[in-house]
């Protein structure tokens with residue numbers, strides 16, 4: 471099994487290229503199911519989840535014509551199987567994103583229920599309720615969602631909570647429905663907006679993009695297009711937290727600061743000097759961070775996917791802080807591991823109190839989800855001695871070449887196998 475070995479090496483300095491966003495690339499790849507023409511994506515991150523999506527779509531009959539970062543071309547004209555099997559869905563919950571587009575284009579879909587995962591129970595009731603409101607007949611059989619509809623019909627849907635993939639599934643489904651769909655309480659995450667922008671290029675009629683009310687007037691068919699995946703705000707935020715902890719000056723290239731307001735404000739509050747242009751962000755940190763309180767909420771507020779990284783920054787910050795997780799019920803798995811490294815965090819329910827300490831101490835740690843694993847890597851960059859992060863297949867779901875990117879700005883980090 472692969473691990474990361476990390477040793478603190480002082481301040482980080484230099485430049486890091488930010489990849490395309492995992493959470494945008496996955497729905498965009500699934501959007502290829504809506505058309506018989508080729509979808510041409512650029513800035514696609516080469517991540518484990520992207521490979522899994524590729525495999526899932528290929529298993530359904532899609533042809534992947536090119537699959538590199540700058541040229542990812544996929545054609546779904548040969549779909550001959552509308553099933554997303556358990557074997558793939560269990561490794562990537564985002565597989566549920568094939569449900570809406572497959573049903574809308576092919577009149578049927580069977581997708582294994584994703585079930586819960588390390589961070590929470592994560593039901594998909596809103597996806598199913600929305601599709602039923604659009605006329606789909608849905609049954610759950612042998613662990614699979616089975617959906618059928620000759621042609622979906624427009625509906626007025628008010629979602630019970632803000633759900634990112636729920637919004638994306640219903641948005642994709644509505645593009646080919648008969649009539650108009652109004653999605654209220656829709657997620658406004660930049661990755662949802664990126665998907666909507668691509669769907670419009672494919673010929674969809676969507677009003678209200680970037681707002682909580684999306685109005686979609688269905689069309690007969692969509693066509694291919696070329697679309698550049700929005701930069702990954704969570705990857706960028708992770709590297710900014712790394713620098714806030716180690717000190718130094720780093721410029722992120724190919725970033726999207728406009729999508730990162732809440733993250734950048736919190737870093738400034740922690741004492742970082744942040745500057746940004748259209749597609750770059752610089753961070754200059756010349757003193758230890760100040761502790762900052764965090765409360766996770768849907769976009770544009772502070773993202774749950776950055777909670778663990780800010781928590782680890784707080785462990786070595788001046789002062790105490792309170793971190794409240796309101797999106798997922800079990801997203802503090804990094805707490806016991808960080809405490810094993812000398813952090814002082816007490817967590818109860820959805821609230822963690824963090825008392826800043828002088829230094830963390832390296833040891834062997836592991837985490838059971840992606841961002842918790844990222845927080846352990848950041849801890850290793852400032853801990854005394856050696857830190858070994860195990861089970862890094864979680865990290866590989868969402869970070870492209872993390873050891874090369876951090877190594878490029880001066881970190882001592884290497885991937886080793888048993």
Ligand SMILES: CC(=O)N[C@H]1[C@@H](OP(=O)(O)OP(=O)(O)OC[C@H]2O[C@@H](n3ccc(=O)[nH]c3=O)[C@H](O)[C@@H]2O)O[C@H](CO)[C@@H](O)[C@@H]1O
Nearest residue numbers: 493564592593594595596597632633634635636775797798
């Ligand atoms: C591939 C992808 O884009 N993943 C992101 C997406 O996950 P994902 O789309 O799965 O997360 P949601 O936005 O759906 O979840 C938000 C909350 O709503 C609940 N819920 C959701 C749907 C539903 O039908 N019923 C229900 O109760 C969830 O359990 C959770 O408590 O948004 C999350 C919240 O920003 C991010 O952490 C994930 O990185």
Ligand SMILES: C=C(OP(=O)(O)O)C(=O)O
Nearest residue numbers: 493563564775840841868
């Ligand atoms: C929770 C995450 O992803 P997923 O929804 O793919 O599990 C994440 O990216 O932090």
